[in-house]
Amino acid sequence: MVDQSRLWDARTAAEYDTPGEGMFAPEVLGPTAATLAGLAAGGSALELAIGTGRVAIALHEAGVAVTGIELSEAMIARLREKVDATEIPVVAGDMTTARAGEGYSLVYLVFNTISNLLTQEEQVECFRNAARHLAPGGCFVIELMVPDLRSLTPGTGGTLEHSEPGYLLVDTYDTLRQVLVSHHVRFDPEVDGSREASIGRTPQRYIWPAELDLMAQLAGFTLESRWADWDRAEFTAESGSHVSVYRLPTLDR
Template sequence: MRQEEIWDTETARNYDTPGSGMYAPEVLGPAVDRLAELAGAGPALEFAIGTGRVAVPLAERGVPVAGIELSRPMVDQLRTKVDEATIPVVVGDMASAAAPGRYTLVYLVYNTISNLLTQAEQVACFRNAARHLLPGGRFVIELWVPELRKLPPGQQAVVFRTVPGYIGLDTYDILRQQVVSHHFRFGDDRRTTVFRSPHRYVWPAELDLMAQLAGFELESRHADWSGSGFTGESRSHVSVYRMPSEG
């Protein structure tokens, strides 16, 4: 299934969960704080801006924000919150689309680089970020660490979350470095809905090599937006890559 088909009108309409999940203050707040710090006085560009989960509060902090987004329905949902003058968005692929201007910060959050399903597309995404950055600018990626250690021999699926009314599991194709996330939601009326999305998982070391190919250097890596240390047990990371300064 193509990404444009996954992120359709129904998905966009139900994407926001104000106050809970990835919109919970303890999840969103530290991300916005850190991105505002990294942007400094300059403008920021969000790849895969979606419905503006991060961009809207970042703009409210006084950071000029623009975006690139593949899904027109997601942009339409963003437009119910802010207009084009406040957060301009280019509709296109984050691996190749160009936004006007140059930026001090490009960021790509919540595992979204894995929506690019080939290594070549992911490398192109790094190169596209580099094209948009001013000298000394930063590219920030938030990404999960593949949980392959949880897979016993012969098993292909890992349950990553269970709460009342919801089960999330990933099925892995180790040979092709692919994973499909399955989100099962159970209603009180016995109805069950399923949302699936394919991804290409990336190890931190591979991500660092992609960054080098695009001219970046790794500046920092933490386990979360609050700056916790990244260890072999960390389930995700926030990696900050920096372009060389002029001279």
């Protein structure tokens, strides 16, 4: 069993934020926060695996009361450098079991983070924990990639996802267990020698959309919407990711 708290250590937390770029670019965060604020509908929100607060801070600034659950103490410490506990309270713990109250209008889990849970059982428990926190009629939103197994050539088990001077990203697949491991290789491009390279690995259990929908049903949710991105583009067979909105029944049903 992988200790996820060790993967998300102080070094990772320090390097995680890229203000104004990548995941932190306004064109990414703006639609994310706007969509989540609309789904919160004036109520409070809970972010599972809140990390360093990338989305939570933007949502808080949009006027939504946000609480978080986070396993990594290092990520919480980085969040606390930006906002204090009176603005965004955080419960330290696992997103499958930790409790942060109840009655939320919205629970959300972004950027493939449910895949950090490496078994189907844990992923189902994540749905059930989300349901425990929600008020009747509340919704659970998940942002998740669609596995691109079509990119695997016959006889190979991996793909080169990104290459730039000083960095390579290689993904390897165990298709029997639905486990993808991202290998982050960093090196000095000016030095000729493999001893100068370092490598970090992050395992994930990928989930097909239909499997995700079944997990939701087991926890009492129904699928309300599915988009290709936070701008609500149409989800198609060619989409590389999706934003899925699941809703609990209301009391009068």
